[in-house]
Amino acid sequence: MSAQFDFRKELITIIPNLRAFATSLTGSFDRADDLVQETLVKAWDKQHTFQPGTNMKAWLFTILRNEFYTQMRKKGREVQDVDGIHAMQLAGHPEQQGHLDLQDFRRALEMLPDDQREALILIGASGFSYEEAAEICKCAVGTIKSRVSRARTRIAEILGVEGDGDYGPDSISSQIIGVAPAA
Amino acid sequence: MSDRETEDKKLQTGNTQRSQQQPSGLGINTAIGKQLKAYYDDVASEPVPDRFLSLLDALDEAETASKKNDRE
Numbered sequence: 001m002s003a004q005f006d007f008r009k010e011l012i013t014i015i016p017n018l019r020a021f022a023t024s025l026t027g028s029f030d031r032a033d034d035l036v037q038e039t040l041v042k043a044w045d046k047q048h049t050f051q052p053g054t055n056m057k058a059w060l061f062t063i064l065r066n067e068f069y070t071q072m073r074k075k076g077r078e079v080q081d082v083d084g085i086h087a088m089q090l091a092g093h094p095e096q097q098g099h100l101d102l103q104d105f106r107r108a109l110e111m112l113p114d115d116q117r118e119a120l121i122l123i124g125a126s127g128f129s130y131e132e133a134a135e136i137c138k139c140a141v142g143t144i145k146s147r148v149s150r151a152r153t154r155i156a157e158i159l160g161v162e163g164d165g166d167y168g169p170d171s172i173s174s175q176i177i178g179v180a181p182a183a
Numbered sequence: 184m185s186d187r188e189t190e191d192k193k194l195q196t197g198n199t200q201r202s203q204q205q206p207s208g209l210g211i212n213t214a215i216g217k218q219l220k221a222y223y224d225d226v227a228s229e230p231v232p233d234r235f236l237s238l239l240d241a242l243d244e245a246e247t248a249s250k251k252n253d254r255e
Contacts, residue, residue: 040242109222120219125220152209152215
């Protein structure tokens with residue numbers, strides 16, 4: 001029974017990371033927590049398949065990501081429609097008052113294709129290696145690398161930071177205008 | 184944060200293909216790396232909500248109960 005307790009304890013330490021990853025996937029705090037809840041139930045059911053000593057965080061991220069994309073496929077268009085209001089919901093988060101930088105960054109993230117945003121988060125924030133991220137996303141290591149690189153360039157373009165090229169205000173606003181209706 | 188950097192270094196030694204200081208360009212000292220961490224930690228630094236602790240308790244109890252039933 002003590003193995004059981006450890007599993008639960010480990011699970012709890014990873015929940016904050018799961019919530020952050022889920023927020024980046026769903027673009028909504030409420031949907032993120034629902035996703036985390038489903039992930040915890042799934043993980044609990046299949047805890048016998050987890051090999052102690054292996055990377056539990058990567059294991060849980062994989063379950064969460066699978067759950068998210070399964071739901072996306074089931075819901076189809078419905079999810080697409082909801083996407084449009086994500087940025088607004090997040091921008092309205094009460095703790096965000098005065099964090100304009102963070103809001104801008106959030107909007108920039110929202111403009112990335114899902115696969116690029118996901119790669120950026122896994123590598124740049126969740127602390128996974130390229131190899132781990134590739135395993136979580138079931139793709140090649142090189143694919144993750146190129147997604148991260150494209151995401152980084154795109155974010156820099158949108159925010160106009162880090163001199164990743166000469167991008168004037170015109171190109172920034174045209175990107176915003178170009179992307180918003182398509183979402 | 185220093186944990187993460189140590190982890191980065193560890194991972195990079197296993198992957199010398201493109202040996203740069205920060206191959207992802209997302210290190211904490213870059214503007215994007217910093218904002219990415221701020222974005223993530225905004226949620227990740229919150230305490231675990233009670234609903235998840237209650238959920239795990241419920242799952243635990245359900246499992247114990249079903250094991251008991253199996254034995255009977």
